Amino acid sequence: MSTDGIKVYKFGGASVKSAEAFRNAARIVKTHGGERQLLLVVSAMGKTTNALEQAMDLAYRQQDFEPEYQRIKAYHEEVLAELFPAPDNPARQRVAQLFEVLHSTLQHTSPHASYDMAYDQAVSYGELISSALLHHFLQDQGLANAWVDSREYIKTDSTWREARLDWPLTERLIKRDLPPLLRQQLVVTQGFLGGTGEGLTTTLGREGSDFSAAIFAYCLDAAEMCIWKDVEGLLNADPKHFPDTVCYPEISFQETVEMAYYGASVIHPKTIKPLANKQIPLYVKSFLNPEGRGTKICDCRFDKIAPAxxxxxxxxxxxFSVKDFTFVSEKNLGTIFKALADLRIKMNLMQNSAISFSICADFHQERLQRLIQTLSDQFIIHYNTGLTLYTVKNYDAASLARVMDGKEVLLEQRTRNTCQIVTR
Structure with missing residues (x-):
């Protein structure tokens, strides 16, 4: 890993889930990051985002969110008390203030407002609180740092929960303010969050903290970016499903982009492009074993790598089938694609025959019903739920047999390097 130039570290929820996790993050910063030229992007602690989603949903439906809110608050206060025993410590006061504002935000959540807009205003507090906590803890550890509100730098439109970036404005703001700060000290900021020109909070999509880190790395012309995970690096499979995983020591930007597109959970799909555009290497390393090699993602090529x-x-x-049993035409496909885009339904797989067109997508009950309402006048629509999509990249006969064994295959599609299989 580089020792010159700006570095960007991203700490995910698992790496700041407890008091000991914060201590470990501080050790990593001291040992590997140094005391300046390092920007830290922090996710919400542990499973806080999930808990905030539940609290916000209750508030939006005008139900009692107080028990869920108190659970979230108690979790953070337990970590605070362990890291900052003195009750008058500024960290405890700061976090208490943020919880007060969160509580007020939930109280004033209106069912007449956009659900997704309300989501962004409330769920964003996970990152605001965790980054404030890390800022104060690093200060206590003798690591001078500035807490920066990412909403003032990552500027977006108002596409709630999937905000689109204003790249020119974002880059101009980051280049103007952050390099001088980084020459003097560390900078701590939040992942996942952006801000509109009107001062409202937006989010970049679930697991969007990786993308946030890549945005900062791109705009700062960073020497490298590192994501600290609870795995040894970029694995060829989820160890919960495949016990004999392989860690790639090095892999190309292109291969990683494709894996992310198909749903690999280690890297957010939007993360790689800004890094590849400026040839900024991305390291995926384990916060449980910081000395381990991890994975380097860069501009490299291999003849053959392990199946993913x-x-x-x-x-x-x-x-979808046309009601008069004519062929599915380009015009029909255009109608379907427009409806999918309008409802923000992402196709994970698509396949067409002469008289039907099929897609596989993440199941969202409300969006599916709206899709059926939109297109049922023109198409006969059938659907199955509760399915699993397997994607095998760089497949061979053994790897395909492994995922198909004992399963009912509803749809299969192969290209030269990738096979996708929908199973029940």
């Missing part, structure tokens, strides 16, 4: 297994559960297979 990517699993997406809770899938829905949707088939």
């Amino acid at each position: 297994y990517i699993i997406k559960e809770n899938q829905c297979l949707i088939s």
Whole structure:
């Protein structure tokens, strides 16, 4: 890993889930990062985002969110008390203030407002709180750092929960303010969050903290970016499903982009492009074993690499047929694609025959019903839910047999390097 130039470290929820995790993150910063020229991007602690989603959903439906809110608060206060025993410590006061604002935000959540807009305003507090906590803890450890509100730098439109970046403005703001700060000290900021011109909070999509880190790395012309995970590096499969995983020591930007596109959980799909555009190497390393080699993602080429297994559960297979049994034409496909885009339904797989067109997508009950309402006048629509999509990159006969064994295959599609299989 580089010792010159700016570095960007991203700490995910698992790496800041407890007091000991914060201590470990501080050790990593001291040992590997140094005291300046390092920007830290922090996710919400542990499973806080999931808990905030539940609290916000209750608030939006005008139900009692207080028990869920108190659980979230108690979890953070337990970590605070362990890291900052003195009750008058500034960290405890700062976090208490943020929880007060979160509580007020939940109280004033209106069912008449956009659900997704309300989501962004409330769920964003996970990152605001965790980054404030890390900022104060590093200060206590003798590591001078500035806490920066990423919403003032990552500027977006108002596409709630999937905000689109204003790259020119974002780059101009980051280049203007952050390099002088980084020459003097560390900078701590939040992943996942952006801000509109009107001062409202947006989010970049679930697991968007990786993308946030890549945005900062790109705009700062960083020497490298590192994501600290609870795995040894970029694995060829999820160890919960495949016990004999392989860690790639080095892999190309292109290969990683394709794996992310198909749903590999280690890297957010939008992360790689800005790094590849400026040839900024990305390291994936284990916060449990910081001295380990990890994976380097860069501009490299290999003749053959281990097959990658990517699993997406809770899938829905949707088939469209023209009502008069004519062929599915380009015009029909255009109508379907427009409806999918309008409802923000991402196709994980598509396949067409002469008289039908099928897609596999993540299952969202509300979006599926709206899709059926939109297109049922023109198409006969059938769907199956509760399915699993397997994607095998760089497949061979053995790897395909491994995922198909004992399963009912509803749809299969192969290209030269990739096979996708929908199973029940």
